Every structure is written in C-alpha cells, then in structure tokens.
Amino acid sequence: MKTSTPDKKWFDDLVVELRLRQVDGPAIGDTVASARELLADTGQGAEDAFGPARDYAASLELPHDDRGIWRGATLWPSLAGLIAFLTFTQALVPWATAEPLLVAPAQLALLGVTVVLIALLPLYLTAAIRHPWLLGLLFVIGGAAGFLSSAVAPESVDEAWLVLAAVPWLVGSAVLMVLVSLGTTIRTLRRGSVDDITDPLQGPATGRKRSGLVLALITGWLFPLFAGLMLALATVYPR
Known part of the structure; x- marks a missing residue:
C-alpha cells in the first residue's frame, strides 16, 4: 500500500510519540502494520480513522523498552x-x-550554560522532539555560549x-x-x-x-x- 503524504506524516508522528513513550521497536512495527492494514481495508485517512497521532499513541497499551535511548x-x-x-x-x-x-569566571559560566542545557535535557526533551524549532534554538544557545567562552x-x-x-x-x-x-x-x-x-x-x-x-x-x-x-x-x- 502506497502511503499518502498526510498519512505518511501521521505515521511519522505516531512513531515519534511511541518512541517518546519508550515503546520497543517490534511493538511499534506491529502497530504501524496493523494501522496500515486497516486503512487499506477501509480507504480512510489515518487522521480520520485514528484521530491525532499523539492521542492514538496515548490510548495504546504497548510493552516498553527499558533500554530506551532517552534514558x-x-x-x-x-x-x-x-x-x-x-x-x-x-x-x-x-x-x-x-x-x-x-x-x-565568565568563561566557566558560559561553558556551564551548555552543560546545564544537556543536564536538564530530560525535562524538556519531549517538547524539543515535538517542536524541532525548539531543538534548533537550544543548539544556537549552546553554540553561542561556547563561542563567547572563547571570546572572554x-x-x-x-x-x-x-x-x-x-x-x-x-x-x-x-x-x-x-x-x-x-x-x-x-x-x-x-x-x-x-x-x-x-x-x-x-x-x-x-x-x-x-x-x-x-x-x-x-x-x-x-x-x-x-x-x-x-x-x-x-x-x-x-x-
């Protein structure tokens, strides 16, 4: 089955949401395959059939992978x-x-900005993954702090x-x-x-x-x- 562009984005979002919930890879594969089979049978779009990817992922009870990459x-x-x-x-x-x-001291403080951004990553990682511009902003802040540390x-x-x-x-x-x-x-x-x-x-x-x-x-x-x-x-x- 060829996936349309809107459906492809929905499936990409679903995979991200399941990853953020520490669902293991095989379970994600099974979920995606089942969803695609249903869409092939009904002819519906993914958003119409399942609702928003984030809500659909939250509704599923799937096994978790304790070795998840975000831990x-x-x-x-x-x-x-x-x-x-x-x-x-x-x-x-x-x-x-x-x-x-x-x-x-100013040099250490600026270097500390980058370290703190990484150390606090678990607190805002989910938001950064869902909003790529936020992740880009964090990279800019970290890079600017590193450059300024050399300048001072x-x-x-x-x-x-x-x-x-x-x-x-x-x-x-x-x-x-x-x-x-x-x-x-x-x-x-x-x-x-x-x-x-x-x-x-x-x-x-x-x-x-x-x-x-x-x-x-x-x-x-x-x-x-x-x-x-x-x-x-x-x-x-x-x-």
Missing part, C-alpha cells in the same frame, strides 16, 4: 563526553603555544582566575572522551541496531538495520574524531 544510561555518558570535549578545546591552544591554561578567555595571567598547566587537562579530557566512546560502542553493540522497528508485512530490513548500527557507532566517536582533527590542525598551524 539516563545514555544521557550521562553523553554529558561526560561533552564536558571532556569542551575541556579539550579550552586546553588545546595553550598546549600548542606552550602557555598555561588561563580560566576566568583571559589574555594574561593577571586577568585569570585560575592558572593551570594545559597538558594534564588536555590529556585527561582526551582519555575521558575515548573511554566514553568505548562505553557507548559496547552499549550499542550489546543492544544491536538502533533501527529496530520492523514491519511484519515487509519482513526484516537487514540493510537498514546494518546502516543504523554503523551510524550509531560513528556518532559515538564524534567527540574524539573532532578532537583529533583539532589537535592535528593545532600541531600543523600553531597560533
């Missing part, structure tokens, strides 16, 4: 990786120029609140990023493909599952990869 087991390692990456970026230039790491970095020891050796912070943050990524890789491999929504009418999509797994593995190593690129640039083009 703290994933959030807190991601937060640790972010903190390590931010620390790495602050220590990189002082290391490359053989200078101490200078820290000012002290230029001399006299202006600094803390004067630290750059090498321990650079190495420590790099090690922490690698450890977090290794942990993420282990969890991903134990869980299997994050694209575990299977349609019983079409059979398992092995190619999609494999690509989803590869994407999840690559995503888990983004911080170390970016840090390695920045390290290479700082080594070749020291300021």
Whole structure:
C-alpha cells in the first residue's frame, strides 16, 4: 500500500510519540502494520480513522523498552563526553603555544550554560522532539555560549582566575572522551541496531538495520574524531 503524504506524516508522528513513550521497536512495527492494514481495508485517512497521532499513541497499551535511548544510561555518558570535549578545546591552544591554561569566571559560566542545557535535557526533551524549532534554538544557545567562552578567555595571567598547566587537562579530557566512546560502542553493540522497528508485512530490513548500527557507532566517536582533527590542525598551524 502506497502511503499518502498526510498519512505518511501521521505515521511519522505516531512513531515519534511511541518512541517518546519508550515503546520497543517490534511493538511499534506491529502497530504501524496493523494501522496500515486497516486503512487499506477501509480507504480512510489515518487522521480520520485514528484521530491525532499523539492521542492514538496515548490510548495504546504497548510493552516498553527499558533500554530506551532517552534514558539516563545514555544521557550521562553523553554529558561526560561533552564536558571532556569542551575541556579539550579550552586546553588545546595553550598546549600548542606552550602557555598555561588561563580560566576566568565568565568563561566557566558560559561553558556551564551548555552543560546545564544537556543536564536538564530530560525535562524538556519531549517538547524539543515535538517542536524541532525548539531543538534548533537550544543548539544556537549552546553554540553561542561556547563561542563567547572563547571570546572572554583571559589574555594574561593577571586577568585569570585560575592558572593551570594545559597538558594534564588536555590529556585527561582526551582519555575521558575515548573511554566514553568505548562505553557507548559496547552499549550499542550489546543492544544491536538502533533501527529496530520492523514491519511484519515487509519482513526484516537487514540493510537498514546494518546502516543504523554503523551510524550509531560513528556518532559515538564524534567527540574524539573532532578532537583529533583539532589537535592535528593545532600541531600543523600553531597560533
């Protein structure tokens, strides 16, 4: 059955709503397949047959997946990786120029904005997923805070609140990023493909599952990869 554009959006919304309710992939696949079969038999549109996707998802009693991607087991390692990456970026230039790491209160406060946005993510994640503009706004705020933290970095020891050796912070943050990524890789491999929504009418999509797994593995190593690129640039083009 070919899904019309309005129905496709309705099914996309339904999948998101069920994911937000921690419903496991096979149950989502069964729900979507059953709904499509009913629409094929009746000729109705999804909105007319089931009502709003959000309300329909709330009316269903489906099994939950305790390993859901929105749970703290994933959030807190991601937060640790972010903190390590931010620390790495602050220590990189002082290391490359053989200078101490200078820290000012305003710098820490601005970096803290990004950390707090991530730490409080469970409180507003549902709203951010349902309203993509809100998620974009959060990215803009976090990026602006990171940029401004570099702009307000002290230029001399006299202006600094803390004067630290750059090498321990650079190495420590790099090690922490690698450890977090290794942990993420282990969890991903134990869980299997994050694209575990299977349609019983079409059979398992092995190619999609494999690509989803590869994407999840690559995503888990983004911080170390970016840090390695920045390290290479700082080594070749020291300021």
